[in-house]
Amino acid sequence: MNIWYICIFELRRILKIRSVVVNLFILPLLLIFILGTALSSAMGTGKETTPDTVRVGIVQSTEAVSSPVGEALAAFVASPEVAKMMKAQDLSSQDEAVDALKRGKLDFAVIMTTDMVQQWMAGETVKLQWILGKDNTLNYVGQTLFTGFTDGLNRQAAMAKVLGPETMKEIARQAGTESASGHSNIMVSSPGHSDQSYSASQYYAAAMLAMFMLYSGMTTINSLFTERDKKTLARLQAAPVGNGVIFAGKIAGNSLLAFMQAMIIVVMTNVLFGVEWGGHPWLVVLICVLITLASMTLGIIVALVSKNAASANALMQSIIIVMTFISGGFTPIALDIVQHISEFTVNHWALQSFLSMMLDASLHEIMNNILMLGVVCAVLAAAAAVLYRKVGYRYE
Incomplete structure (x- = not known):
């Protein structure tokens, strides 16, 4: 019962601070509106679009053109299925391909070297070299098509090791034909239902919700340090109430605030922005409960390792901004290394959980993202518990 009293008092105290109300409830909605409106043309409106035909420049060495791999590539490009998605053009050099890409005459370019042909003839795994154009969607289509082509070559090369080198030429032709027919049903779309994608407003609603819920952890930090700075914690500890009860009550009050913030943002973004x-x-x-748990535990960790409120707030804000950035909360990041690092953050799994539901993905995929979010929260909770046992919350 004492925890409940402290919780309600803490919640009422925070809601009386106008700046907190503005930062936690009004600012997120404003940012979602601005980002969703400003970037709707760049990110989309939530409706799937069919990519244009990819204009591909193909650069081959003289030896590559007359090789079995060159013949396989020619068969692949000329197949009706691939021709629907790609318009190929032979080029004489890499410099010519780069110049055509810069001028917008090509969308994508691939390069086949003599070394690649020799590697394949030796039964080694090969990859085509390519140069990306200006359109990310067309780049994705080109990469998908030619990755399928080289996968077919490599699969057949593995078989040729058993059958002998005299079968390489016929196998190369089969690889080109199989790669072409294997891509007759290629579709570039977002995960989930094929007729649905998320809009800019949906993306930034999910990203900003996760970020501002973590900012609720800063109210926890300020609350914990306020009692120390005003020297009221000593008075609370003099009452017949344990330190754990005081600490739990303050955390519960801030948790209710964070959860209230989440529900208001979810409802208001649905009503106002669709x-x-x-x-x-x-x-x-x-998901909101798990983010609340992560926010509180992260705030506890930062508060317990910091000497004063100023340093704690600076550290907490830095952590939130970095996690939001690398998880793609401000703008999606395509770098693989950044994406791998982001998998250790709360924002990444919160964003993926929300987006998978927005895209009507399978329940298994949604629960997998939520499970990973729960794992991150459990690690933070364990760290907070260990720190609290060592440091505690008391006036010194």
């Missing part, structure tokens, strides 16, 4: 959060409302609630 953001669809998916068909699993209880899973949205579960």
